[in-house]
Amino acid sequence: MSLVEFKDVYKIYKMGEVTINAVEGVSFNIEQGEFCVVVGASGAGKTTVLNILGGMDTCTKGSIIVGGRDISKLKDKQLIEYRRFDIGFVFQFYNLVPNLTAKENVELATQISKNPMDSTEALESVGLSQRSANFPAQLSGGEQQRVSIARALAKRPKLLLCDEPTGALDYNTGRQILKLLQETCRKENMTVVLITHNSAITPMADHIIKMRSGRVIMDVYNDEPKNVEEIEW
Numbered sequence: 688m689s690l691v692e693f694k695d696v697y698k699i700y701k702m703g704e705v706t707i708n709a710v711e712g713v714s715f716n717i718e719q720g721e722f723c724v725v726v727g728a729s730g731a732g733k734t735t736v737l738n739i740l741g742g743m744d745t746c747t748k749g750s751i752i753v754g755g756r757d758i759s760k761l762k763d764k765q766l767i768e769y770r771r772f773d774i775g776f777v778f779q780f781y782n783l784v785p786n787l788t789a790k791e792n793v794e795l796a797t798q799i800s801k802n803p804m805d806s807t808e809a810l811e812s813v814g815l816s817q818r819s820a821n822f823p824a825q826l827s828g829g830e831q832q833r834v835s836i837a838r839a840l841a842k843r844p845k846l847l848l849c850d851e852p853t854g855a856l857d858y859n860t861g862r863q864i865l866k867l868l869q870e871t872c873r874k875e876n877m878t879v880v881l882i883t884h885n886s887a888i889t890p891m892a893d894h895i896i897k898m899r900s901g902r903v904i905m906d907v908y909n910d911e912p913k914n915v916e917e918i919e920w
């Protein structure tokens with residue numbers, strides 16, 4: 688059985704007379720340990736899919752099986768636990784707490800986890816052990832994103848969900864972050880789902896899901912994913 692099974696999922700917003708089909712009959716599977724990139728233009732429905740998968744939003748119709756459990760059927764309290772224990776999030780704008788150090792930001796996550804990594808170990812895994820006492824403002828954008836990745840990984844999540852994680856970074860720093868995510872996926876057998884509008888990065892993925900207007904228009908596996916160093920955009 689696949690780790691994730693998205694089955695005929697809809698998200699429909701009704702605003703007065705207007706109906707917006709943000710996600711319209713989306714189905715796909717994601718396997719344990721794969722690096723999956725969901726790609727599409729602005730408004731394609733990527734964030735909606737990621738938010739539903741991460742338990743931050745609910746679907747109008749359909750089912751979402753994660754690790755054998757249908758999360759579309761969960762009650763609010765169960766959904767909180769799902770987000771807390773099973774999901775690591777990495778956002779475009781890091782979302783670190785400014786008056787906490789890098790280590791303390793990671794500890795925020797480990798304190799609410801069941802079987803967390805040691806915060807120092809998590810920072811070490813992203814190459815930042817020397818900077819654990821620094822506040823976010825003392826770190827570059829790339830370093831702040833590393834802290835946010837450490838914070839997500841420290842929970843030992845089932846799924847690492849990344850929403851345009853390089854969107855606020857320059858080209859080279861963005862490449863380093865993608866390299867870190869790809870290496871983490873391979874070394875830790877972590878399942879990574881990354882959404883982006885940049886189709887040039889898809890050769891690094893094991894699995895590519897392309898969306899347009901709320902639907903999946905392509906769902907392919909890559910037999911020979913490239914290392915980030917081998918691709919340019």
Ligand SMILES: Nc1ncnc2c1ncn2[C@@H]1O[C@H](COP(=O)(O)OP(=O)(O)OP(=O)(O)O)[C@@H](O)[C@H]1O
Nearest residue numbers: 700707709727728729730731732733734735736884
């Ligand atoms: N809360 C909401 N209420 C109404 N419409 C919404 C809401 N959230 C998203 N939408 C609409 O759903 C569609 C898909 O949005 P979504 O944010 O998932 O796309 P996206 O592919 O992630 O785009 P981007 O790359 O710009 O973030 C868009 O037309 C958007 O306007």
